[in-house]
Amino acid sequence: MAAFALIFSAVSLLKCGPRAAMFCLAASAISAAGSFIIGFVFTFDLYLDGTITLTTWNIVCAVIHAAPLPPLSIAAFYCIAAVFNSSFNWALTFSLCPFVGLGMLVPGFVMEYIDELLGAPELPNNAYAVTCLAVGLVIMAITGAVVRKVMKPNRYLIRASGREVRDP
């Protein structure tokens, strides 16, 4: 999440307007807060020493992982539009948004796989990954519906220059 937030922030700094930067800032702040919570407050050690159940840890981690996805996926549309001169209407944004957001969870699991190969403690089952993905899918489906509700009646377009209103 943080890596995506960093990449989109760099792109928005160079290419995009303040609205894209706002989404990047929100995603970065949520990612940083999530990293802090998982790293220092709600660590895996709480499960290892029996303070919490694995299910509780899985669900909290899933929500923390999914939280930055909505601003991050919107930032992705702004950045792609700015770099490649795209123009996303409500239909494109609405239909692609859930998939774009969910896809951003996958590189994080690849990092964890590499981490496990390098000797980090292995998770007892796959419930963590599945819970994260399932919660991410639900959050992004809701995000897609919100995006549609905002973009369609207002005739918004996400373009290289930022958010525009389509001529009637």
Added chain:
Amino acid sequence: MTPEEDAKQRRLAKIVLVVCPVSFMVVFAAVTMGWDPGIKAGHPLEYLQATCFLWALISTVLPILRLLRIFSLPYWFAAIIYGDMYLYVLSLCSGMYLNISWWGDLTHILSSIIVSGIVFMVLGLMHSRLPPHATFGGRGGFTAVLFLVSLSFGGIWEIMEGMTDLISGQPYMVYGAKDTLGDLTADLIGVAILSASAYIAMGRVPVERIIDGLRFGKPSFAVDGA
């Protein structure tokens, strides 16, 4: 399309409609009647049977959709999809997933390439029907969206695997956290390969020509002079 082309496609769909489901059901029967390398490797019998049945069903639906003039894929892509179906079913039933350590990762990469190919087709179809005020922004924007959207299907597959095991109460599809994370890594590799290939291909041939043969909706099956 011309009447000859339509007749040829319908003839092919009828052949596929018979050959593919029957061949999957032959594998189903073989497994049921004692062909057991998959069972010896550790797969439950009902899982192998369900897999054969599911793919028989899918290979029945695809040609029916063509015959009903609802959906069809380009020949080359349909051949790749059917090839992958057979690779998956035969290697599963012969125990290769559990006997060869890297087989699951390899097939995940292949399947991921194919799923990304399907995403490419769908995005290509959307691209050809976009209103003038909307665009992916050339092959760069198209590839960026393709990469991000295709990645999500690895996640959706893992949700499906996890839910199958959760609902059935048996470890049919998942062999631990490392297996899931390894699958997602293989998916990322497959998506990266297809996205890079698509970017190169779109530099040489327009996306409309690459997806030529993909039809969706009755109007796209209109026969000349009919």
